[in-house]
Amino acid sequence: MRAELVRRMTKRTTTLRRLVAPWTLILIATGLFQLFRGAPVDAAFFLCIAALLVADAAGLVRVAGTGQPRLAVLLGAAAVLGTLLVLAPRHGAVEGLIAAGIGVSVLLFAWPSHDGHTDVPGVTTEALRRAAILWAAIGVACCLWEVASFLLGLASPEAAAEHPSISLLLDPVVDTTLGRIVFIALWLLGGIALLRRGRGR
C-alpha cells in the first residue's frame, strides 16, 4: 500500500517535471513580475507562451511550425522590416503590427525541433557546464540589479532618477533617430543569430 503510494507520487513528480521545464518556469516567473510591474499585456505574452509550452509537453496541442528560411531571406526581410520600423512612429500601431508579425513568424520558425547533433569538436561537457554556470551568474546578477533599481525607483520620480532601470537609461537613446537605427539593427541581427542556434548539424 505504501509502496504503491510512493510509486504514484514518484510518477506524478516525474510527469510534472516533464511538463514544466526550467525555462517554462522562468517564463511564468517573468510573466508574474510583469503583472507586479503593472504591465498586463507584457505579462500575457510570457504567461501565454508558458501555457503553450506546458500544453505542448502534455500533448494537448500540436504546433506544426514551418521550415526556417535561408539566411539570405532572413537578412533581406530584416532589412525591409528594419526600415519600416525606423520610419514608423515609435509606440504606434504600425510598429506594433510589425513587431507582432515578427513574433509570430519567429515562433513558427523556431517551434520545430531538430535531431541534429549539437556537440562541437574540442568543446568538453565540463567547458559547457562552466560556461553555463558563469553566464547564469552574470544573467542573475544583472536581473537582480535591474529589479533592485526598479523597486528603489518606485518611491518617487526623484528616486527613479537616482535608481534608473535599463529602460529609463536606454529610452532617451532609442528616442533619437540614430539610436533607433542602431537598436533596431542590433535587435534584428541578434534575432537572426538566435534563430540559427540549436539547429544541430
Place this chain on the structure above:
Amino acid sequence: MRAITIAGFLLCLAMAVTLEVLARREANRIAPLATLLDRVMATRSARIGILLFWWWLGWHFLVGQTV
C-alpha cells in the same frame, strides 16, 4: 547613487564581454556563448523562451510604453 546604478549595469556588460573573450581564447575550458546556446536551445522550451525574451526587448522599446 545614479552613477553607482549605472556602474552596476556597465559592470555586468564588462563581465559578459570578458567572459566571451576568455571563452574564445580557451574554448576547451569555457565554451563560447554560441556553442552554449547551440546546446541549450536544442530543447524547445529553452529555444522558445530565449527567443521570447529577445522579441520582448524589441516590443518593450519600440511598441510598449517603456517609461
